[in-house]
Amino acid sequence: MTRPSRFISVVAALAGGCLFVGCSPTFDWREIKGADAPYVILMPARPTNSTRDIDLGDGPIPMTMTVARVDDISFSVASGKLSQPAAADAALLAMKSSLLRNTRAAVRKETASTTADGIKILTVEGTFSIGPPGSPVKPGNPGSAMLAARFAARNGFVYQVVAYGPEKALSGQVLDTFLTSFRPGG
Numbered sequence: 108m109t110r111p112s113r114f115i116s117v118v119a120a121l122a123g124g125c126l127f128v129g130c131s132p133t134f135d136w137r138e139i140k141g142a143d144a145p146y147v148i149l150m151p152a153r154p155t156n157s158t159r160d161i162d163l164g165d166g167p168i169p170m171t172m173t174v175a176r177v178d179d180i181s182f183s184v185a186s187g188k189l190s191q192p193a194a195a196d197a198a199l200l201a202m203k204s205s206l207l208r209n210t211r212a213a214v215r216k217e218t219a220s221t222t223a224d225g226i227k228i229l230t231v232e233g234t235f236s237i238g239p240p241g242s243p244v245k246p247g248n249p250g251s252a253m254l255a256a257r258f259a260a261r262n263g264f265v266y267q268v269v270a271y272g273p274e275k276a277l278s279g280q281v282l283d284t285f286l287t288s289f290r291p292g293g
Contacts, residue, residue, distance in 0.1 A: 133177065134151035134152075134177055134281065134284075135151060135152055135153075136149045136150070136151055136284065137149065137150055137153070138288075139154060139173060139184075141171070141173070141184070141186055141292075142156055142171055142173070143158070143169070143171045143186065143187075143188075144171065144186035144187065144188065144264045144266070144291075145264065145291065145292030146184065146186060146264075146266060146289065146290060146291045146292055147288075147289075147290045147292070148184055148268065148285070148288050148289045148290070149284060149285060149288035150173070150175040150182055150285075151175055151177050151180075151182055151281070151284075151285070152175040152176060152177050152182075153175065154173045154174055154175040154182075155173070155174055155175075156171060156172065156173050156174075157171070157172050157174075158170065158171045158172070159172075161187065163187075163189070163194070163197070163198040163201045163202060163265070164194065164197050164198060164201050165189055165190055165191050165194040165197070165198060166190060168187045168188065168189060168190065169187060170185050170186065170187040171185065171186055171187065172184070172185045173185075178272075178276065179272045179273050179276060180270065180271070180272030180273075180276050180277060180281075181269075181270070181271055181272060182269070182270045182285055183267075183268070183269050183270075184266060184267070184268050184269075184289070185202075185266065185267040185269075186264060186265070186266045186267075187264070187265055188263055188264050188265075189263050189264070189265060192262065192263035195227060195260035195263070195265060196227065196260070198260065198265045199227065199229050199258040199259075199260055199265060200229075202258050202265065202267045203229055203231060203256070203258055206231075206254075206256060206267065206269065207231070207233065210233070210235045210254060210271070211235050211236065212233035212234060212235040212254055213233055213234050213235065214231060214232070214233045215232045215233055215234060215253075216230075216231070216232040217229070217230065217231050217232075218230045225261065226259055226260070226261045226291055227259060227260045227261075228257055228258070228259045229257070229258040229259075230255075230256070230257050230258075230286075231254075231255070231256045231257075231258075232253065232254070232255050232256075233253065233254050234251055234252065234253050234254075234274070235251070235252055235253075235254065235271075236251060236252070237251070237252045237273070251273075251274055252271055252272055252273055252274060253271065253272070253273075253274045253277055254269060254270065254271035255269070255270050255271075255277070255282050255286060256268065256269040256270075257269075257286055257289065259289070259291050261291045261292070264291065266289070266291055268285075268286060268289045270282055270285050270286070
């Protein structure tokens, strides 16, 4: 390869690499511990916190939400302590229903399980429109978004772990890192 053509090849490779990196969100993963509830999770950016009362069927409880955003993707954990730990199953269903109703998401996949150490977990994946209300949801469309959520209960605490954003931006690796890093305590 001649010197000018080698130079052009190197410049083209660097430019292509810069374009690829420029189109990918930057995830700066960091371990975050719950402020008002015992949990640990990896968040892809520095989060913010807010608290408000939410009624999950057992009367209003303070729910603290920790949110981080990277480009058009949102990552969040909401947590609260139930006054009646026996109401955990109903609270998880109420959180799931509220999320699906608020986003108008169509469920693609849903599972329920209990871990060996007694943590109840609901997992939901869905799609929703990021256009005007009533816009059709078609996976792969530029106006479609996806969400992946886990709802968990342990020792009287309830948790909602959610990532949502444009389908093309939420890779399996990003979702896997975020969702599997969540460890409720209590």
